[in-house]
Amino acid sequence: MAHRGGPCLGRPGVAPRTAPVPVRIGPARTAGLLPGLLGLLLATASPANPAAPATDTDSPTVTALAGQREWLQLLHYTPSWLPGRLRNFVDDPDFFLSPRGEHDPAAELAATLDALRRDPATQCRFPARRQWLVARLPGLAATLPPAHCPEYEEWRRVLAVREAVLVFASSYLNSPSSMYGHTFLRFDSAAPERRTPLLAWALNFGATVPPDENGFVYAWRGLFGGYPGQFAAGPYFEKLREYSRLESRDLWEYRLNLDAAELDRLLAHAWELRAINFDYYFFDENCSLRLLELLDVARPGHDLADQFPNYAIPIDTVRAVIDAGMVTDVTWRPATRSTLRWQIAQLDAGERQLARRLADDAGAEPQAFAALEPARQRLVAEVAYQYLRDRAVHAVPDAALARQNFALLQLLERTADAAAPPAPPRPAAPETGHRTGLAALAAGTEESRAFGDLEWRVSYHDLLDPPAGYPAGASLNMARIVARLKEGGTLQLQRLDALEITSLAARDRFFRSWSWRVNAGLERQWTAGDDILVTQANGGFGGSWAPLPSLLLFALGTGRLEANHALDRSLDLAPGLAAGLRLESPAGITLASADYYHFTGGEDRRALALRHELALGANLGLRLQLERRVNEHDRVDEASLALRYHF
Amino acid sequence: MKRILMVAALMGVSAGALAEAPGGPNCGWGNMLMNGQSGLGAHVVASLTNGTSGNATFGMTTGTNGCSANGKLTYGGKSLIGAVMDEFSEDVARGDGEALTAVAVAMGVDEADRTAFKQLMHDNFATLFPSADVTAEQVSERVVELMRGHEQLARYVS
Numbered sequence: 041m042a043h044r045g046g047p048c049l050g051r052p053g054v055a056p057r058t059a060p061v062p063v064r065i066g067p068a069r070t071a072g073l074l075p076g077l078l079g080l081l082l083a084t085a086s087p088a089n090p091a092a093p094a095t096d097t098d099s100p101t102v103t104a105l106a107g108q109r110e111w112l113q114l115l116h117y118t119p120s121w122l123p124g125r126l127r128n129f130v131d132d133p134d135f136f137l138s139p140r141g142e143h144d145p146a147a148e149l150a151a152t153l154d155a156l157r158r159d160p161a162t163q164c165r166f167p168a169r170r171q172w173l174v175a176r177l178p179g180l181a182a183t184l185p186p187a188h189c190p191e192y193e194e195w196r197r198v199l200a201v202r203e204a205v206l207v208f209a210s211s212y213l214n215s216p217s218s219m220y221g222h223t224f225l226r227f228d229s230a231a232p233e234r235r236t237p238l239l240a241w242a243l244n245f246g247a248t249v250p251p252d253e254n255g256f257v258y259a260w261r262g263l264f265g266g267y268p269g270q271f272a273a274g275p276y277f278e279k280l281r282e283y284s285r286l287e288s289r290d291l292w293e294y295r296l297n298l299d300a301a302e303l304d305r306l307l308a309h310a311w312e313l314r315a316i317n318f319d320y321y322f323f324d325e326n327c328s329l330r331l332l333e334l335l336d337v338a339r340p341g342h343d344l345a346d347q348f349p350n351y352a353i354p355i356d357t358v359r360a361v362i363d364a365g366m367v368t369d370v371t372w373r374p375a376t377r378s379t380l381r382w383q384i385a386q387l388d389a390g391e392r393q394l395a396r397r398l399a400d401d402a403g404a405e406p407q408a409f410a411a412l413e414p415a416r417q418r419l420v421a422e423v424a425y426q427y428l429r430d431r432a433v434h435a436v437p438d439a440a441l442a443r444q445n446f447a448l449l450q451l452l453e454r455t456a457d458a459a460a461p462p463a464p465p466r467p468a469a470p471e472t473g474h475r476t477g478l479a480a481l482a483a484g485t486e487e488s489r490a491f492g493d494l495e496w497r498v499s500y501h502d503l504l505d506p507p508a509g510y511p512a513g514a515s516l517n518m519a520r521i522v523a524r525l526k527e528g529g530t531l532q533l534q535r536l537d538a539l540e541i542t543s544l545a546a547r548d549r550f551f552r553s554w555s556w557r558v559n560a561g562l563e564r565q566w567t568a569g570d571d572i573l574v575t576q577a578n579g580g581f582g583g584s585w586a587p588l589p590s591l592l593l594f595a596l597g598t599g600r601l602e603a604n605h606a607l608d609r610s611l612d613l614a615p616g617l618a619a620g621l622r623l624e625s626p627a628g629i630t631l632a633s634a635d636y637y638h639f640t641g642g643e644d645r646r647a648l649a650l651r652h653e654l655a656l657g658a659n660l661g662l663r664l665q666l667e668r669r670v671n672e673h674d675r676v677d678e679a680s681l682a683l684r685y686h687f
Numbered sequence: 688m689k690r691i692l693m694v695a696a697l698m699g700v701s702a703g704a705l706a707e708a709p710g711g712p713n714c715g716w717g718n719m720l721m722n723g724q725s726g727l728g729a730h731v732v733a734s735l736t737n738g739t740s741g742n743a744t745f746g747m748t749t750g751t752n753g754c755s756a757n758g759k760l761t762y763g764g765k766s767l768i769g770a771v772m773d774e775f776s777e778d779v780a781r782g783d784g785e786a787l788t789a790v791a792v793a794m795g796v797d798e799a800d801r802t803a804f805k806q807l808m809h810d811n812f813a814t815l816f817p818s819a820d821v822t823a824e825q826v827s828e829r830v831v832e833l834m835r836g837h838e839q840l841a842r843y844v845s
Binding site for chain 2: 232233234235236237238239275277281425442443445446449450452453456460
């Protein structure tokens, strides 16, 4: 048995009460032939009787088998906080054959043996359990009634799975459940008529919504977690449309080296999870964990899911799969908009203007278009067409749009004999980016007094962290805490961020993207001469511009709610403005920002900050911070140097 | 026949909100272009939850793709074109692409003949897509007609 310590392992404390207690798993007609322990057990079993008494939960065989890691994984048990008790994310009585099954692996195993023997439909419903038990109990197969499983067999036949691919959809800040990215599995078919990625199947874990749900209820429950999570299968091209086209998210495809037997186990188990409800927590995105559980069933021994006892950031689960040696190669599939942005960047100013005009009117400036080289014509037509398609995603469809679309499609066709535009260069793969945890040590001065900071951040990435592998202009941080030791020996909580998200998307002739940020938590504010720990939430909304590829300027209208007893109003609101720039250069990343707030109680607050990070490695950085904060009573200068380690 | 069944089964899964053709039985190209957009609200929430809408969530329901209302295929590839019409039309215009490959694969066209298939489709772009009103059914029929008239590709549709 490969199981590890902890309270989840079946019932480790339960020893057999007496010498052999028979487990009745079926008619004894083959009993004499059965080897091993089971043979002994069967030999003492009662004669055939469809309504035979239940298999004894406490029998040594059942107890031993039910404690095995693989059984626990098949039933999705995980350790709970309560010692001796198991948790189960499956929230569905249909998945358990014993009324106690949700928390009792032995009862579930006994009930499964009973049901398999009693009812052929159980074999069709739980092919992976059947397969596992038959392999562990050499005599079991002969005691099972013949079963025909046309539905399951048809499903397997249609899928005809040849290979499995783990797909990572990159971070999508506009959706809380996808901020950290998303993963799902793709099954590539062996059938000649399906042997191309678009016709592969995707197996996805996500919230499941009833077909005729009211829109408002849908939004409400979608946000606040009213829907159960289920596995769902569908064509990969639908996933591509969803992620690549509608949400502009790059996909990374990690080909897995699962062999036929492993794929067989995976699919048999996936079938058991059909229409089974799991608990689904909205912010606690657990799709990636569910997939690891499937891979654990496919290839026992790595215990991938156990590596994530508390939470699973999707890219970390991808790393775990890579570290387990399960990935053979990685393919990048740029989002439609990633390709489009790159193509736009290949155009000169005149071509850019022309493409933009053609997107509005396919017949615009025929002479200027005709004057271009054929390859440039093709690129301009490609940009105009894809840009209109991109805009159409967010537009109300009408006949005029369809006509314009069609005209650009014809233009695309007329220019297609020229050389195809080169493919955009592949960016750093997300798993090569810095790790998602962070610890930092800083030394500095505040008001000419020295201090030392200790920082810990659960996740994920900010605007100065090494950018490779992460979406540009995005900052997403949860659970960040900074403790400060001040000269003189005072130790204080300096900062506690529950949440910080910034999304800076450059606006240009083609994309009128918005930039925004939100942040909530505790922080220090000098107020009326005192260093006060305040509770605050703030947000901003505005625009960003990129005059150079490496330079981003931003300006936001902001608002702030602060609980601070030293303010004239101890709970006060402050509208404000923020502006800044972010520059990437060979010397590192620089972020300069200015913030202004005016509280309704009268106080003005200004802050200027200059931060610079020099990457010392993929997971190590040196960060310099200079900050000046000014209000009516205080002018506080702070400077610090931090060594930051991502783990 | 086996091939047709497979394609039918493959195409049957489109209960997701994202796959519903907004035009219902009237699923001309103009409407297909808008695939997913009229359901933008639904899409937003689907993306909020990584969700799936509908009860046919395991690929086991045979049915329609929202375009061919009767859901019965008379030849392979037909429903597929309905489902990926948007991508297919782009690929035909360009003369290459994954959607064009997918239709070739679903039609059973061997790898050795796929270049000819793509060229044939591209050369006949105006036949396949004469106007913004063309339906997936018409496109599918023309794909088959073009293949029938092609020496190398006729065997796949006989």
